[in-house]
Amino acid sequence: MSFxxxxxxxxxxxxxxxxxxxxxxxxxxxxxxxxxKAEGVWLHDVNGGRYLDFLSGCSSLNYGHNHPVLKQAxxxxxxxxxxxxxxxxxxxxxxxxxxxxxxxxxxxxxLDYRAMFTGPTGTNAVEAAIKLARKVTGRELVVxxxxxxxxxxLGALACTGNAGKRSGAGVPLSHVAHEPFDGYYGPDVDTAxxxxxxxxxPSSGLDAPAAILVETVQGEGGLNAASPEWLRAIAAIxxxxxxxxxxxxxxxxxxxxxxxFSFEGLGFTPDIVTLAKSLSGMGxxxxxxxxxxxLDIWSPGEHNGTFRGNNHAFVTAAASLRHFWADDGFQDRxxxxxxxxxxxxxxxxxxxxxxxxxxxxxxxxxxxxxxxxSAITQACFEKGxxxxxSGSHDEIVKVLAPLVIDEALLGAGLDILExxxxxxxxxxxxxxxxx
Ligand SMILES: *Cc1c(COP(=O)(O)O)cnc(C)c1O
Numbered sequence: 001m002s003f004x005x006x007x008x009x010x011x012x013x014x015x016x017x018x019x020x021x022x023x024x025x026x027x028x029x030x031x032x033x034x035x036x037k038a039e040g041v042w043l044h045d046v047n048g049g050r051y052l053d054f055l056s057g058c059s060s061l062n063y064g065h066n067h068p069v070l071k072q073a074x075x076x077x078x079x080x081x082x083x084x085x086x087x088x089x090x091x092x093x094x095x096x097x098x099x100x101x102x103x104x105x106x107x108x109x110x111l112d113y114r115a116m117f118t119g120p121t122g123t124n125a126v127e128a129a130i131k132l133a134r135k136v137t138g139r140e141l142v143v144x145x146x147x148x149x150x151x152x153x154l155g156a157l158a159c160t161g162n163a164g165k166r167s168g169a170g171v172p173l174s175h176v177a178h179e180p181f182d183g184y185y186g187p188d189v190d191t192a193x194x195x196x197x198x199x200x201x202p203s204s205g206l207d208a209p210a211a212i213l214v215e216t217v218q219g220e221g222g223l224n225a226a227s228p229e230w231l232r233a234i235a236a237i238x239x240x241x242x243x244x245x246x247x248x249x250x251x252x253x254x255x256x257x258x259x260x261f262s263f264e265g266l267g268f269t270p271d272i273v274t275l276a277k278s279l280s281g282m283g284x285x286x287x288x289x290x291x292x293x294x295l296d297i298w299s300p301g302e303h304n305g306t307f308r309g310n311n312h313a314f315v316t317a318a319a320s321l322r323h324f325w326a327d328d329g330f331q332d333r334x335x336x337x338x339x340x341x342x343x344x345x346x347x348x349x350x351x352x353x354x355x356x357x358x359x360x361x362x363x364x365x366x367x368x369x370x371x372x373x374s375a376i377t378q379a380c381f382e383k384g385x386x387x388x389x390s391g392s393h394d395e396i397v398k399v400l401a402p403l404v405i406d407e408a409l410l411g412a413g414l415d416i417l418e419x420x421x422x423x424x425x426x427x428x429x430x431x432x433x434x435x
Contacts (some may be wrong), residue, residue: 003042004412005384008033008049030377031386038065041402041409043386052413054380054387054401059219059251059362062278063320064402070282073319074312082315086307088117097314100321105260113273113290116298117309120285122250122276123151126213128289128303129272130155133211133244136295141209143195143243145181147221147392150213150248159213161221162392177206181218182230192233199241209243211272216262216359219251222391223357223364223398228266235268244271244295250287254278255403257360258334260325271295279313281320286313334361334403337410341399344414352425357396364390364398365421372424373397379420385413397421 012034017025033045041064043051056062063070078084083091098115106113116132118124130142144150144159151157157166158173166173180191198204212234217225226234238245247270252262254277263270272295276287285307324330338360345356345365355366367373373389376397380387390398397417401410 003050005052005416006048006050007382007384008045008047010047010049012046027388030374030388031381040064040066041405049384051381051384051386052409052416054385054399054413054417056400056402057283058277058388059254059256059400060277060280060283062255062403063281063324064404065283067281067320067323067404069323070316070319073315074282077312077315083311086120086310088308091309091311091314093311093314093318094309097318097321100318104321104325109261109264111269112293114293114296116289116291116296116303118287118289118303119305120276120287120307120310120313121151122274122287123153123156124305125250125274125276125287125289126150126156126159126248127153129246129248129274129291130159130211130213131303132289132291132295132298133246133272136244136297137210137242139208139210139243140175141207142176143179143209143212144176145214145218146178146184147181147218147224148178148213148215148248149218149220177209181214181221181224182226183224190230190233192230192237195234196237196240199237208241211244211246212238213246213248215248215252216266217252217257217362219362220390222366222396223362225357225359225362231263231266232268235270238271246270246272246274248274250274250276252362255324255330255334256362256400258338259331262359280310280317281324282313282316284310284313284316286310286317330403337361337401337403337405337407338363340407340410341401341414344411344418345399348418348421352421358398361399361401361403364396366391366396367421367425368395370394375424376417376420379424380416383416383420385416385420387413387417 035043036046037044041053043053116128118128142159147161150159157169158176161178179195184191198206214234216231235245247263249262253275271292273290279288280286341363345363349356349365357364367376370393373395377387377389388398390396
């Protein structure tokens, strides 16, 4: 099945949104169409436009839109009057999810984690993780990293680097130290060693942290991929200084970087892991905080919430784990697609003197400025490719193609990206070439 994108040119009537929806909306501004259907790698608008989706709901749709297996599981569940609310009762759907998590994900990887169902968004999982770390250690400080992104509620926002997001807080964001991520000062500065030095010096002014919170590949912060050595060093530093290591796998997990967890095979095991985005497999709100059983010192209801477990998401998540992760086939496929993506982005970078970022199917190209990146993503959109930016200055064009895409369509989308980069980066040259 290989279609080509067919964007519609018709601007939608936005009157009701302009009148009634808060100005805080964002994606609808850069993607000004009214969408109504989606399947696989395609989004459709109400005017017959068809768009190849390289945003994937910001990696909440790693298995594509409305995957038939997941959709059928949910239809069956709703058809049988399955429980729909989110109180933390024991339900058949929750049992099936926990069994799938244990059998398909945890046991084969030798991981022993308890699962805490938090509120349904990623930021809820991060709040639970840092609250638990503070409770377990009796310490206040969390070490997070430059360009880190962890969510919008106050605790998680304090761990987020982006000034524009932080300025929305309205109160001081405290109890977090933002330390330089891997490569922040260039390839010659070992920022893990610097962190160790400061934590080891009783006069450095850096308090002993409850947790070190890290993304292995920074999703919103510019697709900076930490090296395995750096991550292992950070894990060792956490252990040495009595802090818990939290890996925020909300964007990099669920296959985006290759394995189910982004830290697989890297030689360390986090104390706490957060998951959300593609966890439900179908774009349904669903988040999870995993931790070593010894850390489970919560008393019942101490961290509460009405929506702590989304039964519909349990159904689709369990189906996605069993369908995609029961053997190595999907992982092998991601590795192949990731290699193709890497090659193509490297070619584009070389041609224009740019650089690439990322790992697996979580990669991007640094085009130098936010203006250029936005011109490129707009040009892509006009050709029917949905793609977004990331980074301190939104200067990275990031490819978050669905992991179920076939190689031909991945290539077709990357052709559009390549053309758009060429047009936007060398307008003079392409004009004279055309003349
Ligand atoms: C998206 C994201 C979050 C926040 O998740 P929400 O569901 O938007 O609250 C946290 N951490 C990382 C790494 C993310 O990419």
